[in-house]
Amino acid sequence: DTAVSQTPKYLVTQMGNDKSIKCEQNLGHDTMYWYKQDSKKFLKIMFSYNNKELIINETVPNRFSPKSPDKAHLNLHINSLELGDSAVYFCASSQAMAGSEQYFGPGTRLTVT
C-alpha cells in the first residue's frame, strides 16, 4: 500500500512547455505539500494545502499553480517551463500543520532541456 504516490516519476520536456505532476495520499491526512529539491539536494517547501485550501505559497513564481480537487489529491501544474525548473519535486502529507511527521512521495524528476 503506497501512502503517498506521485506520477510521473520522470518528466523530460522542453523549455516553454506546460506540464503537470499528480499526487495522491491514502493516509486520510488533511495537509499536503509540494517541495522542490535542487541539484545540491536542498529541499525547499513550495506550497502547503490544508483541507483543500492554500495555506502557504513560499514565493514561488506564478507559473506554478497547485490544485487540490479533494483532500487526498494535490496536483502541480507548471506553465512555460524554464531550465531552472529542473529539479526533483516531492509531494508530502501530514495529519496536522505543525508538530506532525510528514510522509513524502517518491519524487518526480523534472528535466527541462
Add this chain to the structure above:
Amino acid sequence: SQKIEQNSEALNIQEGKTATLTCNYTNYSPAYLQWYRQDPGRGPVFLLLIRENEKEKRKERLKVTFDTTLKQSLFHITASQPADSATYLCALDGRGSTLGRLYFGRGTQLTVWP
C-alpha cells in the same frame, strides 16, 4: 530569514561506532525539530520529532537532543551499521506565521563502513 546548518556534508564512520550529526540554526525559534533520512532516488523518511520543551528523545538506536539555548540539535545513531548509510536531514517546524512550514537543512551524508 532562518538559517539551518548541518555540521558537515559528509561523515564517515566505522561500523559499530556512534554517529553524531549536528544541526544548528539561527534567526528562528522552532516549536519542533524533526529528523529525516533520505536514500538516493527516494523521498525523505521521518525518523524522530522533538518538541521545544523536550531535551531528549529516543527510538531504538536513535537519539535526538534539542537545546533551544544553543539553538542546536544532535542526532545520534548508536551501534551504527552499513545499512544506516544515507543522508540525514534536520528540519525546523514552525509556529505563528510560519506554521505549516518545514525548513530543511542541506543534510549530512553518512557512510558507515564495515
